[in-house]
Amino acid sequence: MALNTATKIATGPPPGAGSGEPAPARRGRRHRSAGEWVADVFVVAILTVLAIATLYPFLFELTISLSSAADTQQPGLHILPLHPTVTAWHAVLSSSGILHAYLNTIVRTAGATAITLVLTAMMAYPLAQKSFPHRRVLNFLLLFSLLFSGGFIPLFLLVKNLGLLDTRWSLILPGAVGAMNVILMRNFFQAIPAELIDAARTDGASELRILFTIVLPLSKPVLAVVGLWTALANWNAWFDALLYINDPDKQVLQMFIRNTVVTQADPILGGTNPAFLNSPPTAVSLSAAAVMIATLPIIALYPFLQKYFARGILLGSVKG
Template identity: 40%
Template sequence: MRSRLFDWFNAVFLIGLGLITVLPLLYVLAGSFASESEIASRHFFLWPEKFVTTTYDYIFGTDTFVRALMVTVVVTAVGTAIQVMLTLTMAYPLSKSYLPGRTLVLNLVIFTLVFTGGMIPLYLVVRDLGLLDSYWALVLPLAINPFYLIIVKTFFQALPEALEEAARIDGANDLQVFLRIVLPLSKPIIATFSLFYAVAIWNDYMSPLLYISDSHKWTLQMLVRQLTAPEADSANALEALQGYAFPEQGVKFAIIVIATVPILLFYPFLQKHFAKGVLIGSVKE
């Protein structure tokens, strides 16, 4: 009886927690397809009385939104590729015990997990490198996550040494071993951390806020921030089209939906690798 009560309590608690998480998202989704008058008159709803696409027609008809969406897609794709490549190419040599200076480098990596310079020193570094108002400022300053690096390194250490030795006997050099032997065996870990890096870049608004002053280089998250901030002038931020009444609340809902849905759609394709990749890289057997 106690076990059943405990199971029922867990089920009710998890369902309630799930509803708390999902209901606001459903409200935002429903609000993006509702009229401004309905949003103003109904405080909460999960299904609009009448589906309208005025908001989406409005935002997709503005140059600012389309440009911000394309900037975010390109920065996410390029940034994820660079970050994954740098993480893999640094983790692989560090997984070899015979690498000179390996312990020192690992200690420096671990040091950055505990201590960071902070926002102002990082800004000064970006400024002195001439990266302000550059898309590279959104990718390079945090190109390698030290926590991810350690997990990937541990994953490489768990790979059988016999495979690499056999490849070297056949005449392969270190680069060929890495490209032809190690990377094909690392698909789960690559898929996992590609997702981690992509989500981080896609959702990042602090970097554009700090380093990008040109509104023509805004990312989607920066545009969302400008539209939803209490002091924001949403119509001016989005360059309202002539002939349209500005749907202020609907625009906020629709842009939040568009900023969220791509990651939600991308995740299922990597889900099968997700748990496996993290667990494989977490513990060395």
């Protein structure tokens, strides 16, 4: 005991004991060079410009949708409305056409997202198993479909021959399984420890039970990524509705907005409260309000799934 105490006294306090910080931290600190500071300033400036270029169109549409009819005709660029009013929003939300379009889009987005997640997982799981027969051939065909496709005409003929024209299935089934989503989910499944799956097989669990009770609960990040990608694609899609849908009652929200812009807001004013016909808002403000109403649900959904994005994409893209 005395020898240990004497040794500690002789050697003195450890490095950095009186400075309030560990010695390795002091030794590892160095001054940044002028080139590094210039590089940081340049990167921050570029990102700031990109952020402004991304946010300004959104703010401009929001401002136009909340501006009065006289303010929308004023020249120049505005960030805030001069005389705020919700007349355009009220007119859009009072239109019967947009309510039908909203319902059709919600049904399409929810149905397509659910079907895509189930079918993609059921295709990715066997491709992630090394014992699956013809696995290399199927992976090659999957990659081949990323580079080559038949185009719109064969796809239209396929949808027509299947009897899906003018039905909601024509908007959901053709894009239900995407090669990129399958590859991303397959790579994520390959990162799951094989011992878990082998143990479940030893206990007599079927492959479907393993998939839905073990693999999918561990794959929430990649499911969130694929689900959000699918929801965004279906919410913003309009060209397939233009090709396959003729019934106005089955048109989606983006087609309603397109018709609003092309026909100068006639679809909105045609189904709104007659009180708006005496002093209607301008077509520009109505179009802006329709765009904002169509965009807000996705903006509200994104923050809840954003935390899964980095983890899901990284884990699903590293292991091949």
